[in-house]
Amino acid sequence: MKLFYCGFNEFGQCPSASSSTVSHLIEFPLSDVEGACVSWSCVAVLTGSGVYVSGFVGGLTRQLKRLTIPNTQQVLQVSCSRGHMLVLLASGECWRYSNKSDSWRRIDHFMRVERELTHKDNGIDPVVSVCCGVTFDVALSKSGCAFVVPSPIYYPGVRVTQVACGSEHCLLLTETGQVFSWGTGSRGQLGHGDLESEQEFARQVDSLAGLHVTVVAAGSWHSAAVTECGDLYAWGWNHSGQLGFCTGENRVKAKLGQAAGPKKLKTENTDEVTILNVPLPVVWPLEQEVNVVDVSCGSRHTIVLLDDNTVWGCGWNAYGQLGISPEHVQCTWMMMKMELPDSSSGIVLGVECGAWSTAVFLA
Amino acid sequence: MASFEACELFSSDLGHEMVDKILSDIRKLVPENITRLLPAEELDPAVLFLLQQVQDTMTKDDNICISCYIDTATPYRSYAEALKAVEGVLEVTWEELNTGHWSKVPPGPRQLYTAAAIVKIEALLRSCQKEHADRTELLHTAVKTADLGILLGAPLTNGDFSMTRVAGLLSDALSALSSGSGPQEEVSQPSGSTESSSVVIDNIPGVRGLVLNSLDRPSLERFRASHFGPRIPVKLTGCITHWPALILWTDINYLKKVAGARTVPIELGDHYVHPTWSQKLMTVGEFIEAHIVAQMDENTPIGYLAQHPLFEQVPELMSDISEPEYCCLSDSLDDNAVTEETDINAWFGPKGTVSPLHYDPKHNLLAQVIGEKRILLYHPNESENLYPHEGSFLNNTAQVNPEEPDYKTFPNYKNSVAWECHLKQGEMLYIPPKWWHHVRSLSTSFSVSFWWK
Numbered sequence: 001m002k003l004f005y006c007g008f009n010e011f012g013q014c015p016s017a018s019s020s021t022v023s024h025l026i027e028f029p030l031s032d033v034e035g036a037c038v039s040w041s042c043v044a045v046l047t048g049s050g051v052y053v054s055g056f057v058g059g060l061t062r063q064l065k066r067l068t069i070p071n072t073q074q075v076l077q078v079s080c081s082r083g084h085m086l087v088l089l090a091s092g093e094c095w096r097y098s099n100k101s102d103s104w105r106r107i108d109h110f111m112r113v114e115r116e117l118t119h120k121d122n123g124i125d126p127v128v129s130v131c132c133g134v135t136f137d138v139a140l141s142k143s144g145c146a147f148v149v150p151s152p153i154y155y156p157g158v159r160v161t162q163v164a165c166g167s168e169h170c171l172l173l174t175e176t177g178q179v180f181s182w183g184t185g186s187r188g189q190l191g192h193g194d195l196e197s198e199q200e201f202a203r204q205v206d207s208l209a210g211l212h213v214t215v216v217a218a219g220s221w222h223s224a225a226v227t228e229c230g231d232l233y234a235w236g237w238n239h240s241g242q243l244g245f246c247t248g249e250n251r252v253k254a255k256l257g258q259a260a261g262p263k264k265l266k267t268e269n270t271d272e273v274t275i276l277n278v279p280l281p282v283v284w285p286l287e288q289e290v291n292v293v294d295v296s297c298g299s300r301h302t303i304v305l306l307d308d309n310t311v312w313g314c315g316w317n318a319y320g321q322l323g324i325s326p327e328h329v330q331c332t333w334m335m336m337k338m339e340l341p342d343s344s345s346g347i348v349l350g351v352e353c354g355a356w357s358t359a360v361f362l363a
Numbered sequence: 364m365a366s367f368e369a370c371e372l373f374s375s376d377l378g379h380e381m382v383d384k385i386l387s388d389i390r391k392l393v394p395e396n397i398t399r400l401l402p403a404e405e406l407d408p409a410v411l412f413l414l415q416q417v418q419d420t421m422t423k424d425d426n427i428c429i430s431c432y433i434d435t436a437t438p439y440r441s442y443a444e445a446l447k448a449v450e451g452v453l454e455v456t457w458e459e460l461n462t463g464h465w466s467k468v469p470p471g472p473r474q475l476y477t478a479a480a481i482v483k484i485e486a487l488l489r490s491c492q493k494e495h496a497d498r499t500e501l502l503h504t505a506v507k508t509a510d511l512g513i514l515l516g517a518p519l520t521n522g523d524f525s526m527t528r529v530a531g532l533l534s535d536a537l538s539a540l541s542s543g544s545g546p547q548e549e550v551s552q553p554s555g556s557t558e559s560s561s562v563v564i565d566n567i568p569g570v571r572g573l574v575l576n577s578l579d580r581p582s583l584e585r586f587r588a589s590h591f592g593p594r595i596p597v598k599l600t601g602c603i604t605h606w607p608a609l610i611l612w613t614d615i616n617y618l619k620k621v622a623g624a625r626t627v628p629i630e631l632g633d634h635y636v637h638p639t640w641s642q643k644l645m646t647v648g649e650f651i652e653a654h655i656v657a658q659m660d661e662n663t664p665i666g667y668l669a670q671h672p673l674f675e676q677v678p679e680l681m682s683d684i685s686e687p688e689y690c691c692l693s694d695s696l697d698d699n700a701v702t703e704e705t706d707i708n709a710w711f712g713p714k715g716t717v718s719p720l721h722y723d724p725k726h727n728l729l730a731q732v733i734g735e736k737r738i739l740l741y742h743p744n745e746s747e748n749l750y751p752h753e754g755s756f757l758n759n760t761a762q763v764n765p766e767e768p769d770y771k772t773f774p775n776y777k778n779s780v781a782w783e784c785h786l787k788q789g790e791m792l793y794i795p796p797k798w799w800h801h802v803r804s805l806s807t808s809f810s811v812s813f814w815w816k
Contacts (some may be wrong), residue, residue, distance in 0.1 A: 008451070010413060010448055010451055011413075020444065020448065021447070021450075040409070040455060041407070041409035041410075042409075056408075056409040056412065059408055059412070061409075061412060061416075074528060078806075082407050082409060083407060099409075100408055122404060134462065135462065135463070167458070167462050168462050168463060178378060184463070186464070194754065195754075195756055196754060196755065220458060221461070274641055300458075318454070319451075347383070355455075355458075
């Protein structure tokens with residue numbers, strides 16, 4: 001598949017664009033893309049011909065380099081954050097690459113914790129998925145055990161099938177479609193109806209319990225989930241409108257400018273969301289019916305793929321991460337449609353947000 | 364710091380000259396190679412790289428004509444692009460400052476925020492020298508950047524750069540600019556001042572308390588023996604009558620002149636446990652316009668400059684007040700005990716601001732500079748009658764609202780004993796540690812609180 005990029009480009013994360021802001025999707029100059037992960041300052045791309053990293057790498061800006069993988073093994077998955085990258089090998093080994101020192105280190109110590117707990121397959125329970133965060137990394141083992149590396153945060157009662165990592169919280173999705181959350185809850189990002197943190201074990205998001213969730217995503221301080229019925233739920237901090245709920249920003253500006261009438265202010269007031277500590281379904285403009293299939297969260301934005309092959313976004317757009325010119329829209333809480341590139345066949349296979357940018361995979 | 368009161372006499376050109384002088388003074392304060400002053404090992408090298416690149420680019424074209432400057436070898440072709448890049452550094456650092464509890468954010472990222480704010484101010488000042496630059500707008504942005512640096516950042520460990528000084532100079536430059544270009548916008552109030560006429564207090568809803576004792580200028584020893592030691596609240600009169608603030612701050616144009624351009628956090632909404640409560644950053648001038656002098660109706664949210672260390676941010680205002688002597692008293696018997704500095708906070712708002720029933724861990728002297736407040740007080744032993752919120756947030760705040768008592772949900776509340784104090788201009792209230800207090804302003808009010816251990 002092909003990889004397209006928009007958003008923050010101060011470090012040349014997207015080597016085919018020269019400006020620091022990319023406000024429409026541009027094709028990434030690599031072919032045969034199998035997966036990618038985007039961070040604030042770099043992009044890691046898994047292709048048929050190896051793993052590449054672009055942007056700020058090894059103390060230098062505007063890099064595009066092919067990484068030499070330890071043991072020259074086949075790579076299953078890459079995940080990256082600002083400072084490091086995790087690479088999952090076919091053997092089940094997990095390696096950590098440091099951007100700063102340009103060096104590799106094998107992560108195995110969390111495996112031991114895991115073996116003590118599970119004892120499955122004679123103690124072999126390989127990691128099948130990794131997710132780099134800002135303050136911690138999350139890993140998922142074959143038996144469905146979730147880790148905040150290196151400690152387990154979920155025991156396999158029901159298998160975990162997907163993990164997502166925010167800047168200080170993470171989400172787990174089980175094979176029965178249930179959502180669990182762990183970490184800091186100060187901005188409602190855990191969805192438990194309060195602002196408390198969960199530091200021991202992941203706790204189920206009760207208000208989603210009656211639904212079957214298919215995808216979870218975590219932004220810096222917000223969370224999103226897609227249900228089997230194609231609905232999008234969001235919760236957490238609505239700082240820039242990333243939840244898709246009214247931020248009330250316009251009200252405050254109008255107030256300072258003494259422009260809007262008082263009655264209108266009051267009705268708007270009741271719809272405003274600053275922090276949402278329980279998941280609520282997101283409504284599209286004009287209340288149009290939509291079927292959501294995939295979601296990804298950036299630091300302060302949310303990108304959604306619908307079953308009609310359209311891509312939508314809300315939240316912060318200062319760097320064009322919604323695929324819209326920031327001169328027109330600095331941020332939006334109303335879902336806006338992203339223009340897809342003409343050159344592609346048009347079939348969107350997935351979306352993947354970086355901190356301030358968005359990657360779209362096209363067939 | 365230079366005074367620019369005389370600027371009104373000057374022509375507009377002289378005003379601009381004055382501004383140029385201040386701006387070059389500020390630029391002399393900006394440290395070179397700013398990222399060398401930061402703890403590199405704690406910070407993301409990408410961010411440091413970006414910040415230094417912006418500063419280097421600007422320094423390089425010192426000797427080049429800005430408007431005709433095109434050099435493809437340097438990364439930034441205009442100050443607009445440099446500004447955009449340094450704003451990226453501020454934004455990403457802001458995200459870091461919002462990760463984890465504020466009290467646990469290490470100094471590294473906060474110093475990085477300060478450094479980035481300095482570079483942004485430098486970029487804005489350089490833009491000021493371009494032809495057709497909107498200097499007023501650029502300077503407003505620069506003051507705001509400096510204030511955010513003060514509010515969110517931390518002082519750099521090396522060098523003697525002071526953001527407070529830069530913010531003061533920028534504010535002076537703005538004054539010079541506006542006095543050079545015509546008369547300053549003055550706020551006229553019905554009474555011409557923030558001074559309040561006598562307040563009718565009988566119509567405050569809810570419970571009333573026993574009248575709190577009052578003392579006129581007690582000696583340090585008397586205050587210690589009868590109130591500080593045994594932890595008994597008291598109203599103190601005659602203690603702050605010498606403060607210049609009692610006269611100066613009644614003129615709202617004085618506050619606008621000294622601090623009008625400065626950005627402060629304003630609490631909006633009924634009070635901090637109300638669902639629609641929020642916090643917004645705005646300038647003191649905007650706050651005064653929108654929340655102090657504006658005609659209020661029921662749809663205008665109440666704005667409150669609450670618990671803000673304004674006197675650290677604007678030291679000029681500190682000379683209008685003084686720390687009461689009583690703040691030197693200490694619970695510690697050890698004379699050599701390290702005494703922390705007293706926290707001095709400003710509380711400025713219209714009639715009707717409410718601080719819900721809560722307690723603080725330190726000794727508190729609340730000095731009333733403008734207007735009047737009603738304070739209800741409860742002994743620390745009353746906690747079980749006041750139903751504190753559960754959980755890690757708000758556990759110092761009561762669920763009962765003395766102004767709308769709900770005896771069904773909180774039956775023990777009727778067993779509580781309240782004390783009541785009406786604090787008028789020039790009076791001061793001593794609130795001992797852990798004493799519950801509920802505060803309502805009965806008029807436009809400016810109070811100063813002193814917290815100490």
